[in-house]
Amino acid sequence: MFILTMPSTAAVCLLLLWPVASGTAADDLTVVTAHPGDDVILPCQANDSSIIAVEWTRPDLEPPKYVLYCSDGHCDPTHQHPSFKDRVDLVDRDLKDGDVSLILKNVSSNDNGTYECRVKLDSSRRKKRAIIDSEPIRTIRLQVQNSSPVGRYHGLAAGVPVGLILVAVAVVGVLMYKRHKNKRSGQPAADDDDDEALGDTLV
Template sequence: YAFPVFLLVRSMITLIVLFSAIIILVLALTFSNVAPEVTTHDMFPVANLGTDQLLTCNFHESSGESKITRVSVTWEKIGMKGFVYHYSDGGPDLRNQNPEFQGRTQLFPNVLMAGNASLLLRNVRSDDAGVYTCSIDSSDGGGKVNIQLRTAAYTAPTFIFSNDIMAAMANRWFPKPTVTWMDHDQNVLPGRTSLTVNSAGIFSVVSTLQPINVSETYTLRIGNELVTAISRAKITGLNVSWSTYFIFSTASSQVPSTYLSVMTTVLGIFFLM
């Protein structure tokens, strides 16, 4: 008994539609948190050791008309016992706070009911690095967001020009940085750099450049895998003026890897069927 061709074609079309629906469903479930109720302005912040760092966490109302009348916020660090900070019933509840964070964390109650649950972490230490979770439960809904905190030490360099030599000094860098001098055309110049490290593992940078052309603008890059300082120094007569800005690395590779994992799973289901 021969199987009718039109039934075979119809079966194939049905399978194709089914597989397409599965792909759409899996992707929708995976990326349904692209616009969650709880969000952060910076998912991969880089904190400067010894300074204060704000971990941003914001709650967006699910309804444009409703107002938050009750909110509970819990900050946790993955892999750590106890919590980083807990707020409920109109005030902090720190009975189960991890001792490492005692006296070093703060929320801002005056903006909390407006949806701002950001955490201020004071005097950042190297072991503060890790993944933090901001969880919110409120009268208008809730959710959570993960924030990966990286720690580094970085300072802008200062410049000195004397005897036709330009020197740059930056006293706090970690991890170990690399140093590059460039001219105004971005050609690499043969500078000389000295790195010294203290007992805490923090590097001090001293770098010199010679010869120097008066009225020329030079670029100095000091950086590692987390942060880069870009300084532009200009010689005018016997004086040097400069400006510096910082570029921080981002860890955005997780979204493509998640997408690849989902597609691999879907294709595996396809071939198994």
């Protein structure tokens, strides 16, 4: 068995470089990750541009399960789940070029779940119900993740030049070495001398 090993520092660097928010597809399921407060786009592209209605649902919700239903450029909130009120929209309400991607604003952990996208084509003129009886053309898994300590350290490090960090580490190392050397030789450390001088001044 081949086992890949690496120094811990290299492993940490790889973790820091790993994208926090990304989309990956596997078995027709797209995973989108985000952090609380983000605005995210759940992508969905129809092969046919003659779309008259689009429906986004979340099957794991208690009824009503509708995230958004739009027909002919107008969105109908009648069957919409209350948690998505005023937080969702389509990237393009005109449904040009088959783009029916969903915008979800200010996400939270409550938005974790599976989202399904369905469309109704111009050949089907039934508009009575806000339900599209067809298989989803896209399934999205949204994962809203809290920032990890690694992510926070990454953000901190990103704002500080690498050279400055190395200089600071070098200075601390030199000071610790000199302090240790002075103690071993019996000489008082520099800060001890300062403390004595300060005491004499106060007296």
